[in-house]
Amino acid sequence: MGQINLPANLLDRLKRAEAQITQLWKNVGLSSATIAAGGLTLLNNAYLKMLGASNNEIVYIGPDGLGNQVVRIRDAAGNIIFGSVSAGGASQxxxxxxxxxxxxxxxxxxxxxxxxxxxxxxxxxxxxxxxxxxxxxxxxxxxxxxxxxxxxxxxxxxxxxxxxxxxxxxxxxxxGKWTQDNSEFNETAVFVGNYDLGSAATGASVSWGPTMATRMSLVTDIFLSGGTVTSHNIDAISQTGFGVRWSPSSTVRVMYHGLRINQAW
Incomplete structure (x- = not known):
């Protein structure tokens, strides 16, 4: 086979192309890249990911397995320190x-x-x-x-x-205002209410509703429209309610508030 002689300038061009390819391979994955103008566009649900030295995820921007677009940034231990919601529905x-x-x-x-x-x-x-x-x-x-x-x-x-x-x-x-006769639970901290009698009497019994968990410290007063109550007192108190008496016999309104204290019955 005869020898093929190539022009010197062609050889030089091949050498330059080889050097450029080598430099390109060095730049891919190893060196930094700077975009001076324009931008970077990812198409068709492509993603952006940064991996650490041990191939661990550090940053991820893109779709998750459910089709949501998410952002994750992890610390050195792999914990997510910033992340968007990727579950719970499209509006969460x-x-x-x-x-x-x-x-x-x-x-x-x-x-x-x-x-x-x-x-x-x-x-x-x-x-x-x-x-x-x-x-x-x-x-x-x-x-x-x-x-x-x-x-x-x-x-x-x-x-x-x-x-x-x-x-x-x-x-x-x-x-605001207190809930009257709050019987939702037996740990009510403040119990406030009033009780109207339909006929003249000298006493009444009032229920808390629930069985209170601890002792109630109670204050009562008696309201009598157009008359005078000369005396009244609490004559019974328990986990379920209290009793109050007054004098003279009248149709009254019993007004009360109690504080639940940390003391057993």
Missing amino acids: RVAINPNPAGSARIEFYDDGNTTDRVSLSLNGGNFVQQREVQATSSINGGKVSFYNGLTYFGHQTASLDTYLRFNNSGEIALR
Whole structure:
């Protein structure tokens, strides 16, 4: 077979191409890449993943096995330190700073409620957690607020605002109203009510409803419209209720409130 002579410039071009291919292989997976303009677009549910030295997942952005788009960031031990919800339904999600121009905010959504959400927000050094209407962000339920010098635990809607408030002076304020004759459970802390007699009498027995778990410290008063009660006293108290007597015999209203204390019967 005869010798084939190649032009010197062709050999040089082959050498340069080989060097470029070698450099390309070095760049793939080993060196950094910088996109000076434009962007990176992933098509057809492709994903972005970062792996550690032991092939462990560090960052993942893309679809999960259920078809949801998720984000996961893990620490060195493999624990998720930031992640989007990937289960529970299409509407269960967490939004972090949905309005980049607004205050720092996290919003929680759930399939069980399509009108309300729960939000955590920071504004001017104040922290507020509340249930709110999705469409208007107006409060519609439970609320916990930590302001400068004031702390609120309450329930608020468009028509009411009830809360327990603390301040830096050690003062406690309570806004709202007590449930009357609350018989839901035997650990009621405060029991408030009144009892109207239908005819004249000198005494009455009142039931708590449930059998109270611990002793009740009770205060009573007797209201008589158009007359005077000269004396009255509690003559019996137990886990199930109490008795009260008064003089003279009258058609009265027995008013009472009791505090449940940590003392056995």
